[in-house]
Amino acid sequence: MYIIKYIILLQLLIIAEFSYTQSHTDSIRVVWEDESQSDSVRFDALEKYYKLYSAFQPDTTLIYLDYYHQLAIEKNAQRQVYRALNQKANIYQNKREFDKALKHYNEAALLAEKIDNKVLHSIVTGNIGNVFFVQQEYVEANRRYSAALKVFQEHEDNEGEARMLTSLGAVNSEIGNYKLALEYYQKSLDISSENKIEASATATTFMNIGWIQFKNEAYHDAKSSFEKALNLLKIDKNKYLTAYCYKLLARIHLELNQLDKANVFAQKALKLDIELQVESSILLTEIIIAQIVYETNTDIATYQAELILNKLPQKTANDTKMELYELLYKCYKSQNKLGLSLKMHELFNLYQDSLQIESSNYAAAREIIKSDYERRLYETKLKSKKEKAELEFRQLKITFGIVLISVIVISLFTFYFISLNKKNKEKRDQLLDKIKILKENSSKELVVDPNKFQLRRERIDSKLDRNLNETDWKVLNILLDDPAITNKEIAEKAHMSIDGIGSSLRRMHEYFEIKESKYKKITLLLEAIKISNSVV
Numbered sequence: 001m002y003i004i005k006y007i008i009l010l011q012l013l014i015i016a017e018f019s020y021t022q023s024h025t026d027s028i029r030v031v032w033e034d035e036s037q038s039d040s041v042r043f044d045a046l047e048k049y050y051k052l053y054s055a056f057q058p059d060t061t062l063i064y065l066d067y068y069h070q071l072a073i074e075k076n077a078q079r080q081v082y083r084a085l086n087q088k089a090n091i092y093q094n095k096r097e098f099d100k101a102l103k104h105y106n107e108a109a110l111l112a113e114k115i116d117n118k119v120l121h122s123i124v125t126g127n128i129g130n131v132f133f134v135q136q137e138y139v140e141a142n143r144r145y146s147a148a149l150k151v152f153q154e155h156e157d158n159e160g161e162a163r164m165l166t167s168l169g170a171v172n173s174e175i176g177n178y179k180l181a182l183e184y185y186q187k188s189l190d191i192s193s194e195n196k197i198e199a200s201a202t203a204t205t206f207m208n209i210g211w212i213q214f215k216n217e218a219y220h221d222a223k224s225s226f227e228k229a230l231n232l233l234k235i236d237k238n239k240y241l242t243a244y245c246y247k248l249l250a251r252i253h254l255e256l257n258q259l260d261k262a263n264v265f266a267q268k269a270l271k272l273d274i275e276l277q278v279e280s281s282i283l284l285t286e287i288i289i290a291q292i293v294y295e296t297n298t299d300i301a302t303y304q305a306e307l308i309l310n311k312l313p314q315k316t317a318n319d320t321k322m323e324l325y326e327l328l329y330k331c332y333k334s335q336n337k338l339g340l341s342l343k344m345h346e347l348f349n350l351y352q353d354s355l356q357i358e359s360s361n362y363a364a365a366r367e368i369i370k371s372d373y374e375r376r377l378y379e380t381k382l383k384s385k386k387e388k389a390e391l392e393f394r395q396l397k398i399t400f401g402i403v404l405i406s407v408i409v410i411s412l413f414t415f416y417f418i419s420l421n422k423k424n425k426e427k428r429d430q431l432l433d434k435i436k437i438l439k440e441n442s443s444k445e446l447v448v449d450p451n452k453f454q455l456r457r458e459r460i461d462s463k464l465d466r467n468l469n470e471t472d473w474k475v476l477n478i479l480l481d482d483p484a485i486t487n488k489e490i491a492e493k494a495h496m497s498i499d500g501i502g503s504s505l506r507r508m509h510e511y512f513e514i515k516e517s518k519y520k521k522i523t524l525l526l527e528a529i530k531i532s533n534s535v536v
Helices: 002-009 022-033 039-053 058-074 078-094 098-114 118-134 138-154 158-174 178-195 199-215 219-236 239-255 259-276 279-294 298-310 318-334 338-441 457-464 470-481 487-494 498-511 520-533
Strands: none
Touching: 022 039, 022 058, 039 058, 039 078, 058 078, 078 098, 078 118, 098 118, 118 138, 118 158, 138 158, 138 338, 158 178, 158 199, 178 199, 178 338, 199 219, 199 239, 219 239, 239 259, 239 279, 259 279, 279 298, 279 318, 298 318, 318 338, 338 520, 457 520, 470 487, 470 498, 470 520, 487 498, 498 520
């Protein structure tokens, strides 16, 4: 049906509303012709004019785009040259001058290659896909959309990715691959919801989904989809898409036999169509209104349908003609006008057969596009597996590295502590050897039996300039028998608490000025023996 194809194309070429006066046009023109303005301001004015008037004044807009193009060349503004070429191609496409459209698109593509901008090149690729889509060359359109999609995904251009997914959905919808089309549309919606894509673009996707649901007679689902689209369009206030949304809602309510609601939406659509002055759109809405009227008043519906037939343009789409002839066939049959009824039925069958042949011709395209989708799906899964394997390998390398470093660190710490313990043991043994030597012969004046060596209390007290109490003296003598003894063992021999022993040792460390941190008891005893063997 012509309506869905028009909706699909609007996803890339959203048309601005014609609500500005000629004076406003002149004010924009003054800006881009003012050489005292900066280049960016002048280019912005030309861009603004294109968005506002390209759909309503295409020939005039082309003239100004030529000016835009030349100005960009003079200023050596490559991106602006690209834009001018792309916009001229868009207008030629809308005018159905496809050779000129492709010529300008290809020039824009070459320029995008020259400035090495793959995203800009993909935008043109998608636009070329639109040309093939309108020409019903769906395999070629699919190829262009797929190529553009890949680049947008690689560059994480979410808006471009969502747009191409919708375009691929449109191709599949046109050739009857509805399941695949819905998959593409849903992916596009997922991206749009996550990245706040322009409301009109999201609304278009909902409308395309709604159209498939309508075709499959899932009218309540279709109604929900178009209502979602309508709510989004209230944000962007896009009257073109809103008018088509009203049309489909009118059709849905007609199928549900809700005639009053159907008529309300049809009248809203007609009002916007007349405001926008789009002849083909007005024609569609008038047919819908006549179909609604037929349900309650055959004579008025016949009159309305005949008026439409009398002004029907030759270039009208086949599916639109088929709907009108079907309506007239039913009207004349109800009025018992058998001759006219038969004629309309023949015309209806003619265009229906034409559409069926057209649909049959798409069988090969459906298979090719399905195969292409499956191939890309397989490649995506393969790429995902490869990336997962690479990630797992990197994680394994990192884990191995951490383990290796941990082993090295633990080994170094182990070696350090073993070495430290060995040094401490050597130091301890050295201190014990010193004690042994001192016990044996540290003074020539004193002949001592090592086994009966005794500490000289008076010499120690004299040296310390204080008298050791009995507890301290007892602890010191216990150490003399076993320098390596523990505090617990001292406590047991002295019949004291461990805390008491600790307090005694701390006092003596202070008295003897012991600085050693590891073997304080041994060092304490060593000092006591030195003092005992010295001459005061």
